[in-house]
Amino acid sequence: MSHTKVEVAVIGGGAAGISAARKLAAHRIDCLIVEARSRLGGRAYTVRDASGFALDMGCGWLHSADCNPWVAVATSQGRLFSKATPPRTTMTKVMPLETQRAFGAAMAALFEHVAQSAATGRDRPISELVPADGRWTGLLNAVMTYIAGAELDRMSTIDLDRYEDTELNWRLVEGYGAMIAASADKVATALESPVTRVDHSGRHIRIETPKGTIEADRAIVTLPTSIIGENEDLFFPALPHKTEAARGLPLGLDDKLFIALDNAEEFEVESRVFGRTDRAATGNYHFRPFGRPLIECYFAGRWAHELEAGGDDAFFAFAVSELTGLFGAEFARRLKPLRTHKWGVDPFACGSYSYAIPGAADQRAVLAAPVNERLFFAGEACSRHDFSTAHGAFITGSEAADRVIAARRNS
Numbered sequence: 001m002s003h004t005k006v007e008v009a010v011i012g013g014g015a016a017g018i019s020a021a022r023k024l025a026a027h028r029i030d031c032l033i034v035e036a037r038s039r040l041g042g043r044a045y046t047v048r049d050a051s052g053f054a055l056d057m058g059c060g061w062l063h064s065a066d067c068n069p070w071v072a073v074a075t076s077q078g079r080l081f082s083k084a085t086p087p088r089t090t091m092t093k094v095m096p097l098e099t100q101r102a103f104g105a106a107m108a109a110l111f112e113h114v115a116q117s118a119a120t121g122r123d124r125p126i127s128e129l130v131p132a133d134g135r136w137t138g139l140l141n142a143v144m145t146y147i148a149g150a151e152l153d154r155m156s157t158i159d160l161d162r163y164e165d166t167e168l169n170w171r172l173v174e175g176y177g178a179m180i181a182a183s184a185d186k187v188a189t190a191l192e193s194p195v196t197r198v199d200h201s202g203r204h205i206r207i208e209t210p211k212g213t214i215e216a217d218r219a220i221v222t223l224p225t226s227i228i229g230e231n232e233d234l235f236f237p238a239l240p241h242k243t244e245a246a247r248g249l250p251l252g253l254d255d256k257l258f259i260a261l262d263n264a265e266e267f268e269v270e271s272r273v274f275g276r277t278d279r280a281a282t283g284n285y286h287f288r289p290f291g292r293p294l295i296e297c298y299f300a301g302r303w304a305h306e307l308e309a310g311g312d313d314a315f316f317a318f319a320v321s322e323l324t325g326l327f328g329a330e331f332a333r334r335l336k337p338l339r340t341h342k343w344g345v346d347p348f349a350c351g352s353y354s355y356a357i358p359g360a361a362d363q364r365a366v367l368a369a370p371v372n373e374r375l376f377f378a379g380e381a382c383s384r385h386d387f388s389t390a391h392g393a394f395i396t397g398s399e400a401a402d403r404v405i406a407a408r409r410n411s
């Protein structure tokens with residue numbers, strides 16, 4: 001590619017970009033996904049370990065499965081679902097059931113306080129709703145940081161209150177990421193083409209990449225907020241309201257590490273434990289996902305950034321220290337690291353999923369708004385109710401494609 005002309009350029013080939021391009025292609029609109037990486041899928045990314053298991057390094061759960069549009073796509077591909085419930089409670093050998101019930105009540109109370117606070121219309125950090133030294137403050141912070149990728153002191157109450165989830169969570173045996181990437185099979189794609197500038201000053205939009213320039217009548221931008229927020233020169237003329245919106249919706253961090261576990265049968269299938277219950281800087285360990293002899297470990301928030309700074313080995317060393325703290329020193333012999341992915345230093349993600357900082361919940365609509373009916377925006381951060389998810393990304397991509405189709409009709 002040195003100079004390409006296309007009617008619609010879709011910038012970014014993750015869940016949102018693929019969804020948009022699929023719809024445009026279905027309407028026989030000439031479109032091209034322009035993607036920085038050598039693969040499609042973005043934060044939807046499945047790899048295989050040595051024993052052949054599909055490991056989702058990014059999204060794994062099809063949240064709100066009863067209304068998740070990826071379910072139909074996966075079904076049309078003949079994919080096998082796992083409908084096992086995600087582990088909600090902790091292993092009883094680590095935390096007695098009664099204690100867990102007390103924590104469950106504290107968690108429910110927090111969501112109730114979030115709803116009440118949001119209803120006042122005054123946004124504030126969620127940490128203000130939790131006593132600084134309450135019995136459950138550490139574990140509430142650990143669970144919420146795992147969910148949102150950021151600690152309670154950084155998160156907007158109003159934004160969290162808008163999040164919707166039907167509580168039905170499925171997975172795909174061969175990987176969510178693999179299914180999303182495969183769904184782009186009929187879409188034209190330019191890989192390894194990082195966009196450096198979107199010049200919308202002239203009659204055509206000029207999309208600049210190191211491989212050449214793409215001219216388009218319209219473009220759908222699906223880049224992560226980390227990229228939009230950090231690159232003021234990405235758009236020409238500049239779009240300061242988009243930069244500001246993206247900065248209000250930074251990506252939190254959640255990194256996974258998969259560990260092989262010897263004699264896994266000792267543990268229940270799909271069971272869970274947190275390394276510590278008194279602070280956010282801990283790991284969430286999901287034992288035997290899909291019944292496999294593995295532990296899927298999650299590290300989130302500021303602590304995940306610190307682990308990334310320590311290199312790949314830091315994740316495993318930390319996991320071993322927490323797991324031997326729970327199950328005894330001998331447990332270390334049963335563990336072997338398999339794969340991790342450092343999303344915080346991944347140059348085309350720079351984080352895992354978006355959260356709104358206090359006061360920025362309405363920035364999602366600002367980010368999503370089209371510019372002059374030529375530049376359209378999609379991506380998980382644009383979603384009001386399904387942000388931070390792959391199905392939220394799908395829906396925003398599909399809506400952006402609808403807007404393009406309507407704009408063509410009106411022009």
Ligand SMILES: Cc1cc2nc3c(=O)[nH]c(=O)nc-3n(C[C@H](O)[C@H](O)[C@H](O)COP(=O)(O)OP(=O)(O)OC[C@H]3O[C@@H](n4cnc5c(N)ncnc54)[C@H](O)[C@@H]3O)c2cc1C
Nearest residue numbers: 012014015016036042043059060061195379380388389390
């Ligand atoms: C560890 C982890 C666990 C998760 N778990 C879940 C889960 O269980 N369920 C769920 O629903 N969601 C989950 N998510 C979130 C989900 O993966 C994302 O919300 C979703 O994939 C985002 O899609 P997107 O299209 O908005 O963004 P992206 O997937 O980030 O797509 C943007 C694309 O733009 C590309 N790009 C970046 N810069 C440039 C550039 N300059 N030029 C061209 N292209 C560029 C990127 O490479 C990428 O392909 C998880 C994410 C992570 C990281």
